[in-house]
Amino acid sequence: MRTPAAFLAAGLTTLTLAALAAAPALSAADAWIRATPGTDVAAAYLTLTNSGALPVTVIGVRSSVAGMAMIHETHLVGTQSSMRPREELTLAPKETVRFAPGGLHVMLHMLTHALKPGEDVTLVLLLKGGDTLDVVAHVRPLGQE
Numbered sequence: 001m002r003t004p005a006a007f008l009a010a011g012l013t014t015l016t017l018a019a020l021a022a023a024p025a026l027s028a029a030d031a032w033i034r035a036t037p038g039t040d041v042a043a044a045y046l047t048l049t050n051s052g053a054l055p056v057t058v059i060g061v062r063s064s065v066a067g068m069a070m071i072h073e074t075h076l077v078g079t080q081s082s083m084r085p086r087e088e089l090t091l092a093p094k095e096t097v098r099f100a101p102g103g104l105h106v107m108l109h110m111l112t113h114a115l116k117p118g119e120d121v122t123l124v125l126l127l128k129g130g131d132t133l134d135v136v137a138h139v140r141p142l143g144q145e
């Protein structure tokens with residue numbers, strides 16, 4: 001027969017593992033922004049990695065330099081390139097997703113000022129469950145992409 005103490009210990013171990021698994025495990029690398037002179041929009045690129053044991057879902061993006069920010073995906077329709085919003089982006093455990101020109105990007109709309117090469121811009125990724133991830137993106141000069 002199990003003693004109450006052993007039962008309690010087993011329960012605590014389960015709780016601890018659950019708490020560890022629930023910790024946000026998303027990280028970002030190589031974040032940069034392509035500034036487009038003369039417009040009030042810009043595209044940001046980065047590489048996201050989920051190092052955890054559970055899926056992580058990005059449900060939105062914010063930036064203090066943009067009135068509105070969202071994840072976009074570029075599609076080729078015939079020979080025409082078009083982009084559309086991506087509502088959610090889920091990374092499976094151990095998955096890496098690369099945002100790159102011609103594919104996924106963070107679209108920054110209604111910029112508060114013209115982004116200058118060398119400037120650092122903070123992007124805040126909003127995750128399902130309420131966590132956020134701050135990512136600093138470096139504005140690259142045109143031609144150095």
Ligand SMILES: [Cu+2]
Pocket residue numbers: 043072073083105106107
């Ligand atoms: Cu876009």
